[in-house]
Amino acid sequence: MHPVQVFELIFTMLLAILALHWVALRLKLPPAVALLIGGGAMAFIPGLPVFELDPELVLVLFLPPLLMDGAFFTAHAEFRRHIAGVLSLAIGAVIFTTLIVGVVTHWLMPNLPWAACFALGAIVSPPDAVSARAVLQTVKLPRRLSTLLEGESLLNDATGLVLFRFAVAAVLTGTFSAGAAAGQFFVLALGGVAVGAVMGGLWMFLLRRLGHDYLTIAASILLCWAAYISAEAVHVSGVIATVTAGLLFGWFQHTVFSASIRMRAGAFWQVMVFIFEAFIFILIGLSLRGVLDRVGGIDVVLAQMAVPVLIIVLAMTVARFVWIFGSDAVLSLLRSLGGKRAQPLGAPAATVLGWAGMRGVVTLAVALTLPDAVPGRDFMLVTAFAVILVTVLLQGTTLGALIRMLGLKEDEVPHARLSASQAEEAMIVAQKNVVEKLAYDGDGNLVHPQLLERYTRRAAVAAIYTGNESAHTDRINAHFDVILAAVAAGRRELMRLHRAGDIDDEALHALERDLDIQEIGALENRV
Structure with missing residues (x-):
């Protein structure tokens, strides 16, 4: 494809993102659902070339900034308070799901080697950070539940990737050592933490000394890729390195950034993350045609693969519920035995946690990295795509209704010692x-x-x-409504002066910025 055509395709995708996101808002759907369906439809437009994702490029381009965004805005106190639950999901649930999917796959396809079955389990086991973010932004959850889901999505990719690498190595070499795998996992994890801490510290040192707003913003954007690429270069976890750097950056940005940098960087970063997230779901949809062509078309999928794929999707979903409800039962038992720190979620919260297991781009990208020599590669690729479709389209669209049906709400009383x-x-x-x-x-x-x-x-x-607070809500809102009315009047007068030629553009922009700050402050302070 000619470079100009590549640019035109990217431009068309951006227009599609805007249109599909608008449609999703109108239909009150998670945007990820509309983007995934729209991308799948675009894949079959006549004249459009078959689109194939480069898995290595997808991981290094999209994953670091989205992981960094999640880590940067992580509530550190909540994350530390629920770290045991986060690790249970990010490590325990991923390993358990991998085992269950591997056993079910081997039961369905006895000729497939055990290692290949567990490779498929590792591909589909970790819920995706991007998919989780895309859906969680549209729902309101208790703080503990949000922390568990967001923390899990930050760390579980590392577990899944390590399991996948060992399973593929076992397929190709015929040997596997559980002890060596466990030791290697801890080396990769601790190495990722070390690299992320070093890169985060170096970046904080650098940002304090740049002395220029735009240089500081540009350098802060590059931290995610610096941490990820550096970690992968020394063969440790790039995922954990990026998350560690993001946690450090989020903790120290309050003292590193000036007010102007924080406002400008925040706006730029949010738009960039919005585009990256949207591109991921469009790209997943666009890759549908290539996946189908590779395995012989939709007829082959429906005739030969549909039933085992659906059984595997069901096994994956059930495995997550079993792990979560089993863990909650253990917490209930410890609580009944006098363990004051054991706080079970309860059936409603555990149900939502079990249903919020959307898969995404990491699942597909990892499946695409399977060597051609791995038995059952095409089946694994179709299964990975089916898992993404089912979890995003089914779980993503029904999660909000499930939360409302179970009566889960945001915490009314915060865990912090002081209220806002x-x-x-x-x-x-x-x-x-x-x-x-x-x-x-x-x-x-x-x-x-x-x-x-x-x-x-x-x-x-x-x-x-x-x-x-509640006794003064009406008075406070009325106060800020007056401010908003005054801002609107000031804005009209400012535009009249500019259109009449009484002030130049420099004065317009300076005074308009002051009005913008007043308006933002009033809107955010309304109760």
């Missing part, structure tokens, strides 16, 4: 104390009376509001 309003009061008091000191000159004369009055007033209002 209490923290805001403490922040305002600290600001008032500084203003009180700086409002007077060296001779004790008051030189900033208006500032002192403003911050004293803010502290008094915060003291009244804190602890009585």
Whole structure:
């Protein structure tokens, strides 16, 4: 394909992303569902070439920034509090699902070597970070459940990739050592943590010294690839390295970034992640035609593979439920024996956790890396694609309804010692104390009376509001509605002055930025 045609195809895909995302919003569907269906439909447009994903390129291009985004915004306190549950899902559930899928596959296809069966289990076992993010953004969950799902999606790819590598090696060499595999897993994991910590530390050192907003933003974007590529270069887990670097970056960005950098970088990063996520589901859909062509068409799939594939999908789904409900039963038992730290989820939350196992691009990319010499490669590729379709289209579209049916809601009482309003009061008091000191000159004369009055007033209002939020909701909203009306009036006058030629573009942009900040603040502070 000519380079110009490649660009035109990418441009068409971007237009399709915008249209499909808009349709998903209108139909109240997870955007991932619309993008996956739309990509699959585009794959069969006459004249469009057969699209084949390069699995190595997909992993190194898309996975690092999306893992970094998840790690960057991880709530560290919640993550540490539920680390045991996260590891149970990211390691225990992945290994258990791999074993169950391997056993069921060998039962269905006795001629397929055990190692190949477990390779398929490793391919389909880890839920995907991108798919989880895409669906979780559309639903509201209790904080513990969100933490478990987000933490699992950050780490489970590493487990699945390691299991896959050992299973493929066993297929090709005919040998396997469980002890060696376990030892290698810990080496890869600890090595990934070490590389991620080193790269994160180096990047923090670099960002503090660049001294330029755009350079800092550009360098911060590159951290995810730097951590991933560096880790893979020394043969440790790039996934864990990226997550570690992202956790460090998210923890220290509050002191590394200035206010202007944080606002600009946040906007740029969110748009980039939006495009990357959307591209992944479009690309998965586009690859459907190539998968079908490889195995002989849809007729071959339906006639020879449909039943065993559906059984494997069912086994994979059931295995996740068995692990989650079994783990919850153990927690209930420990609780009944006096273990105060054991906090079972309960049946409703465990049901949602079991159903939220969407697979995505990692499953397909890993399947595409299977060597041609692996027995059953085409069947594994079809199964991987079917797993993605079923989990995203079925689980993704019904997860919200399941949450509503089971009555799960966001936590009303946060686990933090202070509420947001209490923290805001403490922040305002600290600001008032500084203003009180700086409002007077060296001779004790008051030189900033208006500032002192403003911050004293803010502290008094915060003291009244804190602890009585619900009683003041209507008054607060009315207050910010007035501010929004004033901003709108100011914006109209500013545009009138500019259109009349009374002010130049430089003044327009400067004053418009001030109005934008006022409007954003008012919108975000409405209850």
